[in-house]
Amino acid sequence: MTVTELILPEFVLLDLEAPDRHAATRRLGESLVASGRVADLDGFLADVRAREAQMPTGIEGGIGIPHARSAHVTAPSLAFGRSAQGIDFGADDGPAHLIFLIAAPDGGDAAHMRILAALARRLVHESFRGALLEAPDPQSVVDIVTKEVLAR
Amino acid sequence: MRIVAVTSCPTGIAHTYMAAEALEQAAHAAGHEIFVETQGAAGADPVPADQLAAAQAVVFAADVEVRGRERFAGKPLVEATVKSAIHDAAALIAKAEAAAAAAGASAASTPEPTASPAPVSSAAGGVSVKGAGTKLRQWLMTGVSYMIPFVAAGGLMIAFAFMFGGAVVKFKVVGGTYEGHTYAAITDYSKLLAQAGWAGVLFEMGSVAFSMLVPILSGFIAYAIVDRPGLVPGIVAGLIASLVGAGYLGGLIGGLLAGGVVYAIMRLRLPRFLSALMPVLIIPLISTIIVGGLMLLVVGEPVAAAQRGLTSWLNGLNGSNAALLGAVLGLMMAFDMGGPVNKVAYSFGLAGLASGNLTVMAAVMAAGMTPPIALALATIVRPKLFTPAERKAGNAAWLLGASFITEGAIPFAAADPLRVIPSLMTGSAVTGALSMQFGATSRAPHGGIWVIGLIGHPVQYVVALLAGIAVSAACVIGAKHIGRRAEVDADASAGAPAPAATPVPVG
Numbered sequence: 001m002t003v004t005e006l007i008l009p010e011f012v013l014l015d016l017e018a019p020d021r022h023a024a025t026r027r028l029g030e031s032l033v034a035s036g037r038v039a040d041l042d043g044f045l046a047d048v049r050a051r052e053a054q055m056p057t058g059i060e061g062g063i064g065i066p067h068a069r070s071a072h073v074t075a076p077s078l079a080f081g082r083s084a085q086g087i088d089f090g091a092d093d094g095p096a097h098l099i100f101l102i103a104a105p106d107g108g109d110a111a112h113m114r115i116l117a118a119l120a121r122r123l124v125h126e127s128f129r130g131a132l133l134e135a136p137d138p139q140s141v142v143d144i145v146t147k148e149v150l151a152r
Numbered sequence: 153m154r155i156v157a158v159t160s161c162p163t164g165i166a167h168t169y170m171a172a173e174a175l176e177q178a179a180h181a182a183g184h185e186i187f188v189e190t191q192g193a194a195g196a197d198p199v200p201a202d203q204l205a206a207a208q209a210v211v212f213a214a215d216v217e218v219r220g221r222e223r224f225a226g227k228p229l230v231e232a233t234v235k236s237a238i239h240d241a242a243a244l245i246a247k248a249e250a251a252a253a254a255a256g257a258s259a260a261s262t263p264e265p266t267a268s269p270a271p272v273s274s275a276a277g278g279v280s281v282k283g284a285g286t287k288l289r290q291w292l293m294t295g296v297s298y299m300i301p302f303v304a305a306g307g308l309m310i311a312f313a314f315m316f317g318g319a320v321v322k323f324k325v326v327g328g329t330y331e332g333h334t335y336a337a338i339t340d341y342s343k344l345l346a347q348a349g350w351a352g353v354l355f356e357m358g359s360v361a362f363s364m365l366v367p368i369l370s371g372f373i374a375y376a377i378v379d380r381p382g383l384v385p386g387i388v389a390g391l392i393a394s395l396v397g398a399g400y401l402g403g404l405i406g407g408l409l410a411g412g413v414v415y416a417i418m419r420l421r422l423p424r425f426l427s428a429l430m431p432v433l434i435i436p437l438i439s440t441i442i443v444g445g446l447m448l449l450v451v452g453e454p455v456a457a458a459q460r461g462l463t464s465w466l467n468g469l470n471g472s473n474a475a476l477l478g479a480v481l482g483l484m485m486a487f488d489m490g491g492p493v494n495k496v497a498y499s500f501g502l503a504g505l506a507s508g509n510l511t512v513m514a515a516v517m518a519a520g521m522t523p524p525i526a527l528a529l530a531t532i533v534r535p536k537l538f539t540p541a542e543r544k545a546g547n548a549a550w551l552l553g554a555s556f557i558t559e560g561a562i563p564f565a566a567a568d569p570l571r572v573i574p575s576l577m578t579g580s581a582v583t584g585a586l587s588m589q590f591g592a593t594s595r596a597p598h599g600g601i602w603v604i605g606l607i608g609h610p611v612q613y614v615v616a617l618l619a620g621i622a623v624s625a626a627c628v629i630g631a632k633h634i635g636r637r638a639e640v641d642a643d644a645s646a647g648a649p650a651p652a653a654t655p656v657p658v659g
Contacts, residue, residue, distance in 0.1 A: 054162050055215065059170070060239045067166045069193065104165050104193065113165065113194035120169035124177070124238060 006115055007078040007145050010035060012138035016081030016099060022049065024087045025066045028079035028101040037077040038103060044072040048101070056090020061129060064089030064096030065120075073103040076112040078119060080141055082133070098132055115149065122148045153184045155248055156199045156227075157211040158218045160191035161234045168192035171213045171237035178241035182249070191219055199223070201379075208255075209248035213237035223379055225290050228255040289567070294376030295407055296566045297541055299369045303559055304548040306361030309354045311555035311600075317351025319596035319603045324348040325355050331595065365490075365559060366390040366400050369566065370407030377411025378418065381431065385410035385439040389447050396452035397459065399491020400562055405451060410443045462496045474511065474588040481512070482519035482584025482620070486576040489523060490559045502597055510593035514607060517556050518587045518617050519580040521600050524553030524560030525617075526579050526624030527572075530632075533625065537632040542567065556600035564628075571631035579624025586616035 011031045018024035022045075029045055032038040047070035051057070057065045064087065079101040086095030100123065104116055122128045128148050135141045157175050161167035172188040179186035187203045189196055196219070199207075210227045212218050213234045228251035232244055313321050323330040325348050327337030338344050338352075345353055367390030374386025389406025393399065398406075417435050426434065462484070469477045484497035501516035531538045531546030538546065545563045552560025565572045593608035607613050 051163055055235070057166070059235065065166050067163060069163055069165060102166055104163075110194055113192070116165045117169040117190065117192060117194045120166045121173035123166075124170045124174045 006076060006119070006149070007080065007142050008035065009138035009142055011037075011077065011079040012141045013079075013081040014135070014138065014141075016083045016087070017085055018083075018087055021052070021064065021066065021087055021089050024064075024081060024083070024099055025049075025101060028066075028081050028099065029103075031079050032077050032101075032103060037075055038070075038073055040072040044068065044070045044103065047072070052090075058089030058091030058096050060091055060093045061126075062086065062094065062097040063091070063123065063129070064099045065102060065123065066099070067102035067104070069104040069106050071106040073105045076105060076116055077103045078145065079103070080132070080145070082135075098129060118149045119145070153209065153249060153252060154203070154207050155179055155184050155186040155209050155211060155245070156203055156207040156224070157186060157188045158191060158199075158214060158224075159188060159234055159237065160214040160216050160218060162216055164192035164194075167215070167234040167238065169194075171234040171241075174238050174241035175211060175213065175244065178245045182242070182245050184245065184249075209252040211237075211244055211248050213244065222294055222376060225294060225376055226287050228252050291373050291376040291408070291411065292404070293539075293567050295369045295371075295373035295404075296563050298372040298375075299365055299566075300541060300545050300563045302361055302364050302368055303545070303552070303563060306358045306365070307552045307555075307557045307560055308548060309358030309361065310557060311358075311551050313351045313355035313358060314555055314599040314602050317349060317355070319599035319606070321348060321351045321355050322598050325352050325359070330597065362559065363394065365562070366394045366403035369400060369562075370403035370410065373404065373407025374410035374414065377408070378414040381414045381418065381435045381439070382411050384436045385414060385443040388440050389443045392444055392447040392452070396448065396455060397491075397495060398447075398451055398455045399488050399494070400559075400566065401488050401491050402447070402451055402455060404566060406443065406447050409446060410439065413442050414439045458493075459496050462493065463500065466496070466500050470512075475585040477512070478515040478519075478584035478586070478588030479581040480584075481516050482522075482580035482582070483577045485516060485519040485558060485584070486523050486561075486580035486624075487573065489561050489565060489576075494520070494558060505595075505597055510595060510608065511588055511591060513597060514592040514594035514613060515584045515587040517594055517596075517598070517600065518592070518613060519584040519620070520558040521553050521556045521617060522580045522583045522620040522624055523558055523565075523576040524549035526553075526576065526621045527561050527564045527628065528553065529621060529625040530628045534629050534632070537629065538564075539567075554601040556598055568632075571634070572628060575627030575631050576624050578627050579620040579622075581620075582623045583616050583620025586619055587613060590616060592616065 013027060013031065016024055016027060018027055025048055026045055029038060029041050033041045038044045047068040048066050051068045052066060057067065059065070081099040081101070083097055083099065086097050087099065089096040089099070102116060102119070104113070131144045132141060135144060159168045159171040159175070168190050169192060172190045175188055176186055187199050189199045198220070204223060207227060210224045210229045212229065212231045213236070215234050228248070230244055230247045230251055237244055320330055323335045325338055327335050338347055344356060348355070367387045370390030370393065371383050371387035374382030386407050389410050390403040393402030393406050396402070414435060417439055422430065466477070466480070469480060481497045481500065484493045487493045497516055498520070501513040504510065504512035528546045528549035531543045535543055542564060549560040561576060565576070590609055590612035592613040594606060596603035596606040604610050
């Protein structure tokens with residue numbers, strides 16, 4: 001598994017608008033279903049919702065990271081959405097403009113998990129967020145993620 | 153400054169690593185060294201032992217229980233949620249700096265448990281004593297916290313055995329003579345149920361669980377001092393303490409001894425080809441030989457000699473003043489709660505039973521029931537004086553005490569022996585003296601309140617019990633106030649002690 005396979009241009013929604021976080025997560029999840037990364041959308045979304053219920057995944061700086069380890073996920077995947085208007089993910093400082101849906105298979109092996117860990121570590125870097133906010137098209141997003149996560 | 157941190161979150165794929173990255177960035181920005189153990193789905197890289205030893209502060213950014221928390225015992229600790237680490241790692245690092253600085257004054261001069269190079273700055277001599285005392289208490293509390301579930305499980309099984317089977321259960325299982333019947337000890341356990349019934353099965357299970365009390369106590373005291381390498385010598389020391397009849401006081405000494413010996417061995421500088429063998433071969437073997445030898449050859453005999461001396465002294469007392477004998481037996485029952493001194497008193501009671509002197513047995517049993525009940529009462533009357541773990545132990549102690557399982561008081565005594573043991577001894581002495589004075593008798597060698605039907609003068613017997621319980625509970629509550637205020641103040645001003653092996657320049 002390489003990082004390029006973690007995220008594909010099809011998983012990038014640069015104009016993600018949705019009434020709430022559940023709708024936004026569903027739209028991102030649908031993009032994963034189309035390439036067979038998620039076998040059962042409703043089952044997966046239920047797992048994400050269960051995680052979200054423990055504590056909102058919005059973090060300061062306009063980021064939402066709905067995520068779950070789920071039996072319905074076939075391969076570690078990242079779907080990325082950008083919302084100009086913002087979608088509330090429960091962060092203290094307002095809605096999220098960058099949404100990362102992280103899907104991890106339930107019994108994911110350590111190599112897969114390390115890639116996701118490296119991705120999570122990049123999320124706290126201002127430069128990474130800035131680049132994603134300005135990315136002109138889905139392929140640029142894939143390139144940025146690939147470069148940043150592989151760089152580690 | 154050197155910092156170690158643990159991050160963990162429910163799913164273990166996002167926040168754990170974001171928090172780790174944020175902490176690393178903030179620590180480096182502030183000019184500190186940091187190692188972050190990410191307890192996430194990718195598997196945790198544990199903090200290396202040398203990093204841990206050198207760390208001056210610990211940061212937990214965790215929304216779920218930190219695994220292996222006791223590894224960090226004794227270090228200045230800052231605890232926060234993973235989110236707060238992601239949002240404002242710099243603030244957490246600043247808190248860690250403050251905690252380390254507060255502890256630094258006392259930690260720099262805290263003597264290590266074994267011979268190590270003398271700390272450079274030993275100016276604040278007065279503070280170091282407090283630091284050592286706090287560490288000692290943390291070690292003991294760690295051991296006790298692992299032991300409490302064994303006390304509860306084993307003790308309650310034995311209590312239920314007596315409730316359902318009466319005092320005779322014990323003899324059906326371990327053999328002996330009771331009320332004219334001689335029972336053979338059960339050696340073939342396939343016949344346990346047939347010969348001793350379900351009560352016998354409960355008794356046996358409880359006894360096995362109970363036999364682990366002292367080994368678990370001593371093993372985890374050593375574990376608190378030196379982590380995993382301490383377990384083997386600590387547990388073996390505890391088993392030997394039980395074997396030679398040194399009881400939990402022996403186990404307490406053994407656990408500290410094991411921790412100290414392992415600590416010393418770990419500091420030996422060995423050639424590289426040998427150092428690879430350290431964790432699997434050298435430390436377990438050498439430490440166990442040393443600790444086991446000390447326990448078996450040095451600690452064992454004095455304890456046995458003390459037992460012999462006590463028995464002959466009691467024989468001298470018997471017959472002169474009944475109340476005085478009761479008071480002395482009470483003191484002994486409460487002194488080590490199932491240890492050698494307690495056993496001398498108990499076997500003295502058994503000897504009386506065999507020779508038809510039933511008052512001694514009654515006094516011994518009453519005095520042995522008093523400590524757990526008094527502590528249970530104290531945790532209800534003044535819960536704030538006890539830790540949450542102690543309050544839970546207090547709930548079980550009612551039944552343990554009522555069943556004459558004095559061991560129910562051990563968790564309290566091991567954690568705070570100087571305040572608890574004298575208090576318990578006072579109350580048990582009162583109970584023992586009153587029971588003898590009233591001439592209460594017991595035809596049962598065990599069973600507590602469940603064999604009240606076999607007690608002569610049961611009403612006076614209960615009065616003696618209640619008097620001792622009231623005295624012990626009052627003494628414990630009073631003693632818990634003595635010195636506590638000063639200690640809390642010292643802890644607050646000195647912060648938690650930081651047992652850095654070698655003082656490292658701050659910054």
